[in-house]
Amino acid sequence: MKQKEKQRKSEKKRISVEEGLFTLPESTAENAQLIGSKCKFCGSVFFPKRLICGSCFKEGMETILLSNRGKITTWTVIWMSPPGFKGQVPYVLGEVGLPENVTIRTHFTGVDPNKPAIKLGDEVEMVIEKIYENEEGNQIVSYMFKPA
Numbered sequence: 712m713k714q715k716e717k718q719r720k721s722e723k724k725r726i727s728v729e730e731g732l733f734t735l736p737e738s739t740a741e742n743a744q745l746i747g748s749k750c751k752f753c754g755s756v757f758f759p760k761r762l763i764c765g766s767c768f769k770e771g772m773e774t775i776l777l778s779n780r781g782k783i784t785t786w787t788v789i790w791m792s793p794p795g796f797k798g799q800v801p802y803v804l805g806e807v808g809l810p811e812n813v814t815i816r817t818h819f820t821g822v823d824p825n826k827p828a829i830k831l832g833d834e835v836e837m838v839i840e841k842i843y844e845n846e847e848g849n850q851i852v853s854y855m856f857k858p859a
Contacts, residue, residue: 728842728853732759734776735839735852743839744779745854747813748772756813777815779837780859781807784814786831788824797843797851803827807835807856821857834859 727735733745748760751773755766758777763770786805792798801824807815820840822829829835835856842851 723844724849725839725841725852726845726849728851733837733839733854742779743837743854745777745809745815745837747775747777747811749775749811756811758813758815775811777811777813778809781809781815781835781856783819783829783831783833783835783856784808786819786827786829788827801825803829815856818853818855819857820855829858 725735727733731746733743736743745758746760747756747758748762749756749772750764750767750769751771752769753764753767755764756775756777757765757772760772760774762772764772784806786803788801789804790801792800798818803819803822803824805817805819807817809815819827819829819835820838836859837854837856839852840855842853845851
């Protein structure tokens, strides 16, 4: 086997926890962005993206990229692992309001769950981080927000 083929097989991949939630840039020079949708009729914005507007119930949603900075609207510390969760507990979970007038439920990273130093209205920015590794050693990643 050639050296390059061996190297490719040994390289770990970053795999999105769920397709269609965010862009996953290959280079660190690019920023990841959440993928939402905006109604062509009433202008309502949603995350995750949807096919039918939840406000006017019309079809005709366009896919948009959302801001990766927002403000904390609520948060709490989760002490017990929900069924199927493969991340570490405790963790900080909350919601972030984005400029597009949409609220995102998210994990917060860079915040100590034992002494959370965040408050409502704090500015945060989106990052992509590893949740766990699968059986092949690939990183399963998701969007999270951290203090800006």
